Amino acid sequence: MSEIKIIKEAKAMQEISEFLRLSGKKIGFVPTMGYLHSGHISLIKKAKEECDIVIVSIYVNPTQFLKDEDFETYPRDFDADYLSCKNENVDYIFNPDNIEMYKRNHMTNIMISNISNKLEGEIRPGHFIGVATVVLKLFNITKPHVSYFGQKDAQQCIVIKRLVEDLNVDIKIETCETIREDNGLAKSSRNVYLSENEKNNAAALFKSLSIGKSLVLQGINDPDSVILEMSKIIKEEIPNAEIQYISVTDNELLNNIDELNNYKGEVLISLAVKTEKTRLIDNVLFSKN
Ligand code: AMP
Secondary structure (H helix, E strand, O other): OOOOEEEOOHHHHHHHHHHHHHOOOOEEEEEEOOOOOHHHHHHHHHHHHHOOEEEEEEOOOHHHOOOOOOOOOOOOOHHHHHHHHHHOOOOEEEOOOHHHHOOOOOOOOOOOOOHHHOHHHHHOOOHHHHHHHHHHHHHHHHOOOEEEEEHHHHHHHHHHHHHHHHOOOOOEEEEEOOOEOOOOOEOOHHHHHOOHHHHHHOHHHHHHHHHHHHHHHHOOOOHHHHHHHHHHHHHHHOOOOEEEEEEEEOOOOOOEOOOHHHOOEEEEEEEEEEOOOOEEEEEEEEEEO
16 A cells, blocks of 8 residues: 655646656546545545546645635644544545745636525625635646536536536535434535534534425425425424525536426435534435426
8 A cells, every 4th residue: 555645836746646647647636625534535435446546735835715604713633633644545635825825926727607695695795716726726736637526516616617617617516415423414514613612512403404304305396385394394393594505406507496396307405404503414315207
């Protein structure tokens, strides 16, 4: 088993990736902000299965956090992440610092209009400019053939797919299913902020999404009645929950579906809920034929 290499400089990573490409290797890339959990690991495993070389980036990108958000306190543990990557036989960790990523005069930003301003983008204005810009930079640095993203961040998947299509980026984007705790809570680095009690209560999110999905599949026409049922569950089971949004949309433009009975295709039910200490997002995606 060869040692993982930790690369901190963009230029060095580019040279390595270029060499690997010229050697005929298929490169898989998993962008992360670290504090790895089994959700991240599932992406890494998929990349290992499908590619010759796997690069994982560990970088907490400041530009995707709003001013009053948790950039400073976002959980970080590079040593534990290194061991997790080692366990999965990751080949390279790209771990730049902010100066390396955003030299002195960084001015170019990627704005994907329309879809970036809905749902998460409405609550977190500018968030997807930060995401799209850093992801495109990371793509240019790691030069992968395939990159892996989690369905947990449904809107991020949509934004990145749009970016790749609109700007002719020659990378295949794969979406991997959401990995959950036994009680249904989606794994997230930010779950570390939750107390045991909050974690137990947060099971209500997936419960409400599952009930929402079954109501749609049973043939309810009006999405508002689905949303109402879902809100009731969350309010009953999570004390002081602030529901920021629950939405029933398509999975490409994130347009609200007004009449479910007239709609055929993929339905995305997504939500964001603020509990006492943290903000949780989750979703279910399913076909309605
Ligand atoms: P993050 O470190 O939170 O930026 O996440 C890095 C990647 O891991 C993103 O593509 C996320 O969607 C994905 N991810 C995070 N949590 C999960 C999860 N519970 N299941 C599957 N993928 C996840």
